[in-house]
Amino acid sequence: MxxxxxxxxxxxxxxxxxxxxxxxxxxxxxxxxxxxxxxxxxxxxxxxxxxxxxxxxxxxxxxxxxxxxxxxxxxxxxxxxxxxxxxxxxxxxxxxxxxxxxxxxxxxxxxxxxxxxxxxxxxxxxxxxxxxxxxxxxxxSEVLRSDPDIITALSITGNFGFQPCSHGDFLGAILGTGIARDKLGDIILQGEKGAQILIIPELADFIISTMDKVGNVSVICSKIPLLALEYEPPRTKSFRTVEASLRVDALASAGFKISRSKLVNLISNGDVRVNWTTVTKNGTTLKSGDVVSVSGQGRLKIGEINTTRKGKFAVELIRYL
Structure with missing residues (x-):
């Protein structure tokens, strides 16, 4: 909070x-x-x-x-x-x-x-x-004296043991009901059990009555208390790289261990976001604290940046697992 x-x-x-x-x-x-x-x-x-x-x-x-x-x-x-x-x-x-x-x-x-x-x-x-x-x-300040009740939690359960679904699968299924992205908060994956989602209260009953599948898995949606949310801090792995520039194509390719040319194609297809905003230019410059998201690859945070004696950049990359 x-x-x-x-x-x-x-x-x-x-x-x-x-x-x-x-x-x-x-x-x-x-x-x-x-x-x-x-x-x-x-x-x-x-x-x-x-x-x-x-x-x-x-x-x-x-x-x-x-x-x-x-x-x-x-x-x-x-x-x-x-x-x-x-x-x-x-x-x-x-x-x-x-x-x-x-x-x-x-x-x-x-x-x-x-x-x-x-x-x-x-x-x-x-x-x-x-x-x-x-x-x-x-x-x-005299009116807003306590935290308003403005968020509802839903549990989405199904048999995901044989067909695991990703964050994108759940997001696609929810948006497929017709609601806008800004009406939906975080999606907390729970492996074989499914997922828990946060949503504005006015749309909770609509999702419960409308959403019946995630991918090919039949699901049941139900309301749960916020205190029943099961979350844990994200797991990360940090490493360093030395690059000639701070361009997104250079740092993201190093962070996700994919070729520079493949990263450039992903940018062209609109599959790369910096701080949750889609980027369209390979030469977009990154700074410490920026978060890079690549569809199908996950997320990467830019950590500490130092300049080497040869004028290059030693960059800490924090990969979300």
Whole structure:
């Protein structure tokens, strides 16, 4: 579990300054006050109200730009903008709102950005302590006082002794029911017993009634308590390699023990992801902490990077088993 509570009042000051141009926001003969439309006589020119509103919108835009400064990935930026809008709605309405399941990079950036907002509390939950994919709940610090119940665990059982199924098999079967990926959290494999999955509560009954097979294995889905999840820390193996560059094709081929040409083909086919985002260029540069996923091969984390005397790179590679 992860939680954070935050403060940064400058946006509020900008908002108050904006509305100092016009004490009321008038439209026809009615006044919007905290989202409620109330009768009110028109006594201020509309242009002054519009000027105040535009100033507020500009202040919010500038604040968002400042908060997102340094986030390079465009898709992550768009997700963060939506999460910021949700956080501001939650604060103004004094309610608690929730994201769908987020990938680890978006989750990390979201918690950092939300940490800069005034009076906002943010709680990240994935269903168990080592969860990768998590949902974030946001709300005013006086409203969000406990962890909301926003995740349901399901057990998928079947006779997998003669036909083992991979993470991809379970994922494909679940998505094959028609639900979106961001509604689904982690998938915990259990060997011959099947798997346990985390999902948003609203779709649990749908999965139970719809999903009857994983691969060619007939399955039964049922709800289980989060405390019944069976998980253990991932097993890893670390080793070092010396490479002339930090390109993804160089490090991934070394980490997965496959040829550079095969890795290039996998990239061309869209089967290689860095930090859960598909890469399309062989020359994508990696850094310490990056996670490389290759379909059919597994995952690899980039550890410590040092420069050798000859100008090459000594890289620690951490392979997930």
């Amino acid at each position: 992860a939680a954070a509570t935050f403060s940064s009042p400058w946006l509020l000051r900008r908002a108050l300054k904006a509305f100092s141009f016009s004490p009321t926001l008038c439209v026809s003969n009615k006044l919007y006050f905290h989202g409620v439309l109330r009768p009110f006589p028109v006594h201020n020119p509309l242009r002054h109200s519009a000027a105040g509103l535009c100033y507020l919108a500009q202040a919010i835009k500038e604040d968002t730009d400042v908060l997102l400064k340094g986030v390079a990935d465009k898709s992550t930026v768009e997700e963060l903008k939506n999460i910021l809008q949700m956080a501001r709605r939650a604060e103004s309405r004094r309610e608690v709102l929730h994201t769908d399941f987020l990938t680890p990079p978006v989750l990390k950036e979201s918690m950092l950005v939300l940490g800069k907002l005034a009076d906002i509390k943010a709680v990240a939950q994935g269903g168990y302590p080592q969860a990768e994919r998590c949902r974030i709940s946001v709300g005013h």
